[in-house]
Amino acid sequence: MLGRGMRSLAGVVIVACMVLLGSSAPNGTPFTRSLPVDAVRDVVPNRVMTWNICNPCDKSDVDRAAEIATYAPQVIGLQEACVRNVERIRDHLERVHGLVYHVEYGTVLRNWGRCGGAPWSPGAYGQAVLSAAPMTDRVNVEYPDGGSEDRGYMAVTTMVGGRPVRVFNTHLAERRQEAVRAEQTGVLAAAIARHDRAIVIGDFNAVPDALELTRIWAVAEDTDPRCRPSPAGACAPTTDWHSKFDYIFLRGLTPLKHSVEPTAYSDHHLVHTDLDAT
The missing domain is CATH 1.20.5 (Single alpha-helices involved in coiled-coils or other helix-helix interfaces)
Incomplete structure (x- = not known):
């Protein structure tokens, strides 16, 4: 013994x-980490969220899932997402929190340093959309110039508040690459303009009054009615360095309320909004 x-x-x-x-x-x-006592207990059908989950970052997918489950949006757009991480997040959401999501990927590159896997078969990296309702008509577009790293956007059609809507999810070129982002927003804005009802979420790596966002502002508005493309706009910061880089742009939709939620599990905050689907 x-x-x-x-x-x-x-x-x-x-x-x-x-x-x-x-x-x-x-x-x-x-x-798992327990949820706050005021956490949502079921999917909110008119709620949309965007979150750059930070990669590479040594964070637990259990904790990431718990953060999402606290607000339980109908649609979540993730950036800097590895397929393996998203699979684990979705699994935790269902098995632990009882929230069932469909998932579509907008991967733009395969990167061993970010996503692991075998050196000859690295994990896929890019964007992902999780939706409580099925998604159709997925497109995945890589920008002609990604800047220092391949970047792109994905789009799906799904239900938000009981009505179909086109959802775009993007991650623009890194900071200090304004000219590249300007070309990227031209591509994205042209796609958005083809839809009467659209939600555009993502990490744009640019503050609201940046010139490269002009084309996006021309076809959509931020979910925060106080946030506009001017220095006087009252835009809540969405990053640990106190800049607003993360957006939920709306076209043909009316916001009811929105919130920016700081989190210990990424250098970007969670941003979510409730929409008037009517």
Whole structure:
């Protein structure tokens, strides 16, 4: 039999392994961070969210899923998303929180450094859309010039508030690449303009009055009615460095309320809005 000292050491090793590997209960359900007492308990059918989940970042998909479950949007657009991470997030949302989502991907590159996998078969990286309703007519467009890294947009049609709407999700070129972003927004704005009802979400890497966003403002409005493309606009920051880079643009839709939620699990805040579907 093991002595008391050996049993104590074995217990410490077991606990350490559970922390490192992502422990599970005997029935296979992962241990998770508990949700706030005021967390939403079911999908909100007219709520849309955008979130750059930060990659590469050493963050738990269990915690990311819990953040999403707190607000339970009908549609979530993720940026800097690896397919494996999204699969785990969706699994946790269903198994732990009872929230069932469909998923579509807008991957633009395969990157071992960001997404892991075998060096000869790296994980896919880009955008993803999760929707409680089925999605149709997915398109995935890579911008002609991504800047320092391939970038693009994806679009799907799904139900928001009981009505069909076209949802775009994008991640524009990195900061200090204004000319590249200007070309990208030209491509995106032309696609948005073809739809009477559209939701455009993503990380635009530009503040509201940046010249490269002019074409987006011409075809849609920010969900925050106080946020406009001028220095006087009262736009809430969406990043840890106190800039607004993350947007939910609306075309042919009316916002009811919106919120920006700081999170410990990304350098970008969660942004969500409730829409008047009528």
